[in-house]
Amino acid sequence: MKKNSMWSLKLNTASLVLIPAAVGINYIGKLFAGALKLPLWLDSIGTILAACLAGPVVGALCGAINNIIYGFTLDPVSFIYAVSSVCIGVAAGILAYKGKIKGVVSAILSGLVIALVSTLISTPINIGMYGGQTGNLWGDALFTWCTASHLPIWLASGLDELVVDIPDKVAATLIAFGIFKALPKKLTILYKNDQEVESLD
């Protein structure tokens, strides 16, 4: 039996049902970060986890639906940042599928890659919407310093986003990886994409 391609659009019930749970985890991560006053967003843990479990397509869907729900319940500006979430889901899915999230070190490295993707996509949106700022205290402080030092706006905004994204995405990937490792096999088996038949002898 051949392994299905990671881009196969076969969305079975288990994958679809994963999406609300992942959006819920995103929501809770965001709430916790706010309640504990952590300087991170932590709103992509669910997306990365769903991508690890079920691949880039589900990760992308998770990201999109996540921002649509945020738009309806918290802040309409989230609708516009949906592209960024989708790309995070895709990146995490590809990394997980290729086996790049297997241990703590590889999880950190993958988190760095995801942070890079997120920065690349979010920076143009930040520049268009807010003139380059991100709304995060430390990031915007760095942005102010860069602008005062006459650095070009795409660099200032990129650094602003990167300096928040690296800790945020590395932490999110580590947390998602930790949760993934602790999940019972009867759950993870639902999402294994290959048609391999396991035999007992």
Place this chain on the structure above:
Amino acid sequence: MKSISLYQDKNTPVHKLDPLSKILYIVVANLIPVLLGNRIATMAFILISIVILTIGRVLKRTAPMLGFSGLVLITVVIIQGIFRQGNATPVLTLGSVVFYKEGLLFALNITLNVINILMSFSILVLTTKPSDMVETFVRLGLSPKIGYVMSSVFQIIPQMTETMATITDAQRSRGMETEGKLITRLKAFFPLISPVVMNSLITTRERAIALEVRGFDSTQKKSFLSELKKTRSDQIFKAALILVFILSLVGRVLMWLK
């Protein structure tokens, strides 16, 4: 159960409008200022949005959303006003800090743009029931499965936040610290999030089985429980929007040809 959506259940003409009309309004309200490229259009649409929100009696509900973005906008005004590249004309001097005209105008553009987006989206979000929105999309051809996924998020999240509150209380009664230094707060994160996450993921498996037993995977065409109501006001509203859009397109082309 507490709902997480911002929908306000009232009986106004705006509430009775089809969600598609409101989406068309969002597109038009944001596209025309871009087409015409001046602040007057943006301000006009903000005013129109305020009027519509007042008719829908949901204007007060925009305050929290504005507050959310307001903080960022204030920092944008300050940072762009003082530090923007190409700042040349001083306008305001507070002590040793100088605000420049170019930066302030740029910040004004951003602020108006963000407020316009917020207001136009608020009309949709505050006066449309989420289930109606999803139903509109499914009627248009969105797969009912994706429609289910979106509807279920609105139900699952309140459940998860309640669980989170319970678990926070339980952990705190067992002596876990949630306030204090950054390290203390970081250490509190995992014991809080793990039970909630595990719980919700394990129930997804049960939910998947429950759905399949009820025919979720069936390929038969699905029917709708509620009837479709098309009103005259919908058609008038949509026609007015399209008319304004075409007029501004014409205006743009004329400006370009001049």
